[in-house]
Amino acid sequence: MTAAPFRSLKSPQDLIEADLVEAGQRDAVTEVADRYAIAVTPAMLALIDRDDPLDPIALQFVPDGRELLTVPQERADPIGDRAHSPVTGIVHRYPDRVLLKAVHVCPVYCRFCFRREMVGPQGEGTLSADELDDAFAYIREHSEIWEVILTGGDPLVLSPRRLQAIMARLAEIPHVKIVRFHTRVPVVEPARIDAALVAALKASGKVTYVALHANHPRELTAEARAACARIIDAGIVMISQTVLLTAVNNDADVLAELMRAFVETRIKPYYLHHPDLAPGTSHFRLSIEEGRALVAALRGKISGLCQPTYILDIPGGHGKAVIGDSTVESVGEGCYSVADWRGGVHEYRD
Numbered sequence: 448m449t450a451a452p453f454r455s456l457k458s459p460q461d462l463i464e465a466d467l468v469e470a471g472q473r474d475a476v477t478e479v480a481d482r483y484a485i486a487v488t489p490a491m492l493a494l495i496d497r498d499d500p501l502d503p504i505a506l507q508f509v510p511d512g513r514e515l516l517t518v519p520q521e522r523a524d525p526i527g528d529r530a531h532s533p534v535t536g537i538v539h540r541y542p543d544r545v546l547l548k549a550v551h552v553c554p555v556y557c558r559f560c561f562r563r564e565m566v567g568p569q570g571e572g573t574l575s576a577d578e579l580d581d582a583f584a585y586i587r588e589h590s591e592i593w594e595v596i597l598t599g600g601d602p603l604v605l606s607p608r609r610l611q612a613i614m615a616r617l618a619e620i621p622h623v624k625i626v627r628f629h630t631r632v633p634v635v636e637p638a639r640i641d642a643a644l645v646a647a648l649k650a651s652g653k654v655t656y657v658a659l660h661a662n663h664p665r666e667l668t669a670e671a672r673a674a675c676a677r678i679i680d681a682g683i684v685m686i687s688q689t690v691l692l693t694a695v696n697n698d699a700d701v702l703a704e705l706m707r708a709f710v711e712t713r714i715k716p717y718y719l720h721h722p723d724l725a726p727g728t729s730h731f732r733l734s735i736e737e738g739r740a741l742v743a744a745l746r747g748k749i750s751g752l753c754q755p756t757y758i759l760d761i762p763g764g765h766g767k768a769v770i771g772d773s774t775v776e777s778v779g780e781g782c783y784s785v786a787d788w789r790g791g792v793h794e795y796r797d
């Protein structure tokens with residue numbers, strides 16, 4: 448029996464001692480660790496079933512020798528952040544919103560991460576004071592920026608004091624109305640969501656949204672749900688994002704349970720991402736056709752409240768496209784063929 452650690456596992460040796468990696472895999476996992484960061488928090492370790500070689504939690508966080516294989520279509524910057532970065536830490540892809548990447552550290556390192564070349568101890572680090580000044584100056588000078596999305600890395604690894612300082616600076620910019628945080632912390636380190644952190648996410652005159660990244664219903668533990676409740680009870684809206692991943696959640700029942708778990712937690716399902724072309728992640732990818740079939744299967748299974756939007760981040764930084772499920776096809780001017788969730792086909796004219 449392995450004693451549960453009170454700290455995150457961050458090295459191949461930690462993973463071997465925790466029985467997550469066999470000693471025979473040490474060389475391959477060490478090679479992976481030289482390229483991509485590793486971290487498994489105690490909360491995620493507690494969820495892993497070591498008797499299941501396809502445990503969906505382990506697959507997300509425990510490094511795998513298959514990550515050493517890069518296929519030709521994979522890219523170091525799959526969604527083209529760098530092509531749209533006018534100053535360090537800012538990505539300005541759409542006119543009315545920017546990403547503010549204040550930190551490139553995460554509490555866990557997801558094996559499929561689309562920014563895996565940028566995050567972690569060897570990644571792009573935390574913005575310096577001067578870089579932050581330049582990022583805020585850029586936001587201030589662009590009056591079309593309505594929404595600032597804090598991502599990274601995981602912005603909720605920052606201390607409440609630093610988060611509050613960021614929010615205070617955003618509060619001084621009148622055209623910014625919405626501040627959105629993208630995070631995995633409520634799931635992977637729920638105790639971090641305390642009163643001080645929640646208070647730091649709010650700023651006078653701004654509306655805060657928190658987008659929670661979770662991929663399997665087991666991640667929504669009682670502790671995670673309680674952490675989300677602390678955020679929502681403070682008046683912050685929560686939405687979800689999920690990455691479609693082979694062997695983790697490419698199953699309509701698993702996705703249905705996950706989407707219901709979000710709604711039960713008062714989190715509105717938002718994005719279901721088709722996996723990005725990040726290096727060394729081909730073992731996670733599925734075809735768009737398989738993704739479409741899964742999304743179509745969700746239609747009849749779960750309430751409209753639970754339905755996410757299935758999207759593709761177009762490689763190269765061209766933004767998001769809704770993949771849809773081909774249930775509505777134009778068959779002539781103003782005329783459509785509409786398939787219902789049972790497969791029946793109907794004619795519709797507008």
Ligand code: SF4
Nearest residue numbers: 553556557560600631
């Ligand atoms: S938490 Fe987000 S940014 Fe960090 S490794 Fe996971 S997917 Fe990447």
